[in-house]
Structure formats: C-alpha cells, structure tokens
Amino acid sequence: MKRLALIAALLALPLPAQAHKVIAAVFPSGSSIEGEIGFSNGDMAVGEEVIVTAPDGTELGRTVTDADGFFVFTPEKPVEHRFRADLGAGHVAEATLPAEEVAAILGKPVIEAAPPAVATDASEPVAVAGLTAEERDFIAETVRDEIRPLRREIAAYKEKNDFQTILGGLGYILGLFGLAFYIAARRKMAA
Amino acid sequence: MHIVDGALSNPVVIGGAVLAAGGIAYGLRSLTMERIPAAGVLSASFFVASLVHVPIGPSSVHLIMNGLAGLVLGWAAFPALFVGLLLQAVFFGFGGLTVLGVNTLNIALPAVLAGLLFGRLISRGTPLTGAVWGAVGGTFSIAATTGLVALSLALSGDAFIPAAKLVFIAHIPVMIIEGLLTGFAVLLARKVKPDLFHALQRSAA
Numbered sequence: 001m002k003r004l005a006l007i008a009a010l011l012a013l014p015l016p017a018q019a020h021k022v023i024a025a026v027f028p029s030g031s032s033i034e035g036e037i038g039f040s041n042g043d044m045a046v047g048e049e050v051i052v053t054a055p056d057g058t059e060l061g062r063t064v065t066d067a068d069g070f071f072v073f074t075p076e077k078p079v080e081h082r083f084r085a086d087l088g089a090g091h092v093a094e095a096t097l098p099a100e101e102v103a104a105i106l107g108k109p110v111i112e113a114a115p116p117a118v119a120t121d122a123s124e125p126v127a128v129a130g131l132t133a134e135e136r137d138f139i140a141e142t143v144r145d146e147i148r149p150l151r152r153e154i155a156a157y158k159e160k161n162d163f164q165t166i167l168g169g170l171g172y173i174l175g176l177f178g179l180a181f182y183i184a185a186r187r188k189m190a191a
Numbered sequence: 192m193h194i195v196d197g198a199l200s201n202p203v204v205i206g207g208a209v210l211a212a213g214g215i216a217y218g219l220r221s222l223t224m225e226r227i228p229a230a231g232v233l234s235a236s237f238f239v240a241s242l243v244h245v246p247i248g249p250s251s252v253h254l255i256m257n258g259l260a261g262l263v264l265g266w267a268a269f270p271a272l273f274v275g276l277l278l279q280a281v282f283f284g285f286g287g288l289t290v291l292g293v294n295t296l297n298i299a300l301p302a303v304l305a306g307l308l309f310g311r312l313i314s315r316g317t318p319l320t321g322a323v324w325g326a327v328g329g330t331f332s333i334a335a336t337t338g339l340v341a342l343s344l345a346l347s348g349d350a351f352i353p354a355a356k357l358v359f360i361a362h363i364p365v366m367i368i369e370g371l372l373t374g375f376a377v378l379l380a381r382k383v384k385p386d387l388f389h390a391l392q393r394s395a396a
Contacts (some may be wrong), residue, residue: 165282165283166238166239166242168282169238169278169279169282170235170238170239172278173231173234173235173238173274173275173278174231174235176231176274177227177228177230177231177234177274178231180222180227180230180231181224181227181228184222184223184224184227185224188224
C-alpha cells in the first residue's frame with residue numbers, strides 16, 4: 001500500500017524536481033562590489049535589503065537588490081565584507097568578499113590607477129594598450145554584462161537536481177533501512 | 192520548509208538538535224521489524240516529495256508528506272523523516288547540516304502528533320471515514336509544521352505573527368494537496384490492506 005501511496009504521490013506531481021536553494025554571490029566590480037541573490041530555480045530576489053557587516057559585526061551599510069536580484073555596494077574600509085539578506089521564511093542569503101579583494105577595490109590597483117588622460121597629457125605614462133580609464137571601465141562593464149547570464153546559468157546548473165542523484169538518495173534510504181532490518185533481524189534471532 | 196544554515200540563532204539550533212535527537216532515539220525504539228519496511232518507504236516518499244517544487248505565486252512550495260508518515264509510523268516517523276532530511280541536506284544542500292535538528296523537529300513532531308491524534312480514528316469506521324480523518328491528519332501536520340517553522344524563526348528574533356502568516360499562507364495549497372493525498376492513501380490502505388493500521392498501531396503501543 002505504501003508503495004502505491006508513493007506511486008500515487010509521484011503521479012500526482014507532474015513537475016520535474018527542482019531545487020529551491022538560496023544562491024548569493026559577490027564580486028568586485030570596478031570601484032564597488034556587485035552581488036546577486038536569487039534562488040537556484042532561477043528566480044531572483046527582488047527588492048531585498050542586504051545588510052553589509054564587517055567581520056566584527058559592525059554594520060558597514062545597506063543596499064537593496066534590483067529587479068534582477070543584483071545589488072551594488074561601494075566599500076569604504078578595506079575589511080572583509082559580509083553580505084546578508086533575509087529573504088523570509090527561513091531563507092537567508094549570505095556571501096563574503098575577502099579583505100584583500102576589498103582592499104584591491106579601494107586601493108585602486110595599478111591598472112585602475114593608470115592616468116586616464118592619454119590624449120590630454122602626453123607626458124604621463126601611456127595606459128595599457130592605449131585605453132583610457134573610461135574605456136577600460138566601459139569594457140569591464142560590458143564584459144560583466146555579457147557574462148552575467150552565463151554566471152547565472154552556471155549557478156543554476158550547479159544546483160540542478162539530477163534524476164540520478166535522486167535515485168542515489170533512494171538507494172541510500174533503501175540501504176539504510178535494509179541495514180536497520182538486518183540489525184533488527186539479528187537481534188530477534190539472538191533473542 | 193527547510194530552514195537554511197544561518198537563519199536561526201544558536202540556542203534554537205542546539206535546542207532543536209537535542210529535542211530531535213530525543214525524538215529519533217524514542218522513534219528508533221518503536222521501530223519494530225514490522226515497521227522497518229514501512230519506515231523505509233515513507234522515508235523515500237518524503238525524500239522525493241520534498242524535492243518536487245511547485246511554483247505558487249512568487250514563491251515555490253513542495254510537498255512534505257509528513258502527515259502520512261506520522262499516521263503510519265507514529266514515533267518511528269522521527270528516524271524516517273530524519274533520514275530523508277539528512278540525505279536532502281547532503282545531496283542537494285536543502286536546509287543544512289547545522290539546522291538538521293530543527294528541521295527534523297519541525298517536520299517530525301507534527302507527524303507524530305497527527306499519528307497520536309488521528310491514528311485511531313483512521314483505523315475505525317468505514318474506509319471513507321478513515322480517509323476523511325487521514326485527510327484531516329495530512330492537513331493538520333502541514334499546518335503544525337508551518338507553526339513550528341514560524342516559532343523557530345520567532346525564537347531567533349523574527350516577529351512570530353508575520354513569519355507565521357507568510358509560511359502558513361504559502362502552504363495552504365500544500366495543505367489541500369497533502370490532505371487529499373493522505374486521504375486517498377488511507378482509503379487505499381483501508382480497502383486493500385485493512386489490517387495495516389491496526390497491525391502497525393498494535394506494534395506501536
């Protein structure tokens with residue numbers, strides 16, 4: 001009967017198995033930190049408040065996710081930044097950006113610090129590949145926009161529930177209860 | 192329904208783990224040989240049912256099937272549901288290992304309560320009456336689970352009422368579906384193998 005109940009339960013559920021996990025990621029983006037929060041089924045967290053704290057718990061600031069689940073935060077202190085959003089009903093998104101990366105953003109690493117004005121001031125060292133800072137920022141931004149869907153797809157892919165994994169889980173259950181049965185049987189025989 | 196790592200305060204996590212361990216220990220003692228296969232099958236159905244998410248509005252919900260587990264297994268629902276939760280956490284990252292205790296408690300305790308409250312009622316009267324009580328039990332256990340989830344969140348600092356409302360409303364469709372499924376399962380069991388609930392309940396006592 002329980003097998004029938006299981007079959008009935010499975011038949012009643014035509015939708016494919018889908019994970020519903022919170023995914024959060026942060027990454028340096030020019031002079032600020034960009035992040036995204038969403039669910040592994042592809043839904044993004046919209047209009048959620050993200051609280052940014054330092055490792056010692058002091059609040060560094062807050063930001064809100066946009067319609068695509070993205071948020072931007074401009075760091076001020078070169079410490080580890082912890083991002084946390086409470087999505088309600090026990091869903092919490094957390095992501096951390098290490099201190100080195102925050103420092104790199106703030107310290108404006110060499111490539112970022114290159115003088116922007118190639119044309120206006122010829123005596124300054126020429127920027128890499130002859131690009132102005134604006135151009136470089138523009139390219140960086142374009143690349144980020146380009147890879148955004150890819151990143152999301154990879155995240156979703158990583159969270160994919162394979163049918164095989166489910167079968168594996170069922171196998172574990174079968175094994176575990178088989179083991180329990182074996183132990184119970186031995187105990188009964190010994191008694 | 193799976194509270195994730197980091198959402199709860201430490202006392203809640205620890206308290207949940209202790210209580211869940213107690214429930215599992217007690218449940219294992221009531222897990223007689225006759226019930227082991229039933230526990231395995233219900234554990235498996237819980238494992239699969241919880242993976243299937245149904246998008247409803249902005250959120251998505253999934254079946255839990257804890258009511259049926261409680262009606263059939265009684266206290267043995269604790270270890271059965273724990274196994275399902277453990278595997279979900281390990282394989283799919285649902286919930287998490289630290290909150291496993293709280294999640295087990297939130298899902299297994301309503302199951303046990305449903306078994307205690309409605310277990311006798313489903314094995315009495317006509318199969319149809321039993322099925323109706325089964326449906327009530329299935330609905331009840333989801334409602335109780337939403338209450339416990341909200342309570343866990345409230346003990347960790349969230350306001351109880353809004354959290355409870357949110358979780359409860361999101362799970363109204365689940366309650367309906369689970370009630371129907373549990374009802375049909377009981378009806379089927381009563382027709383096909385009428386002694387199932389009697390036999391299991393006797394060995395439970």
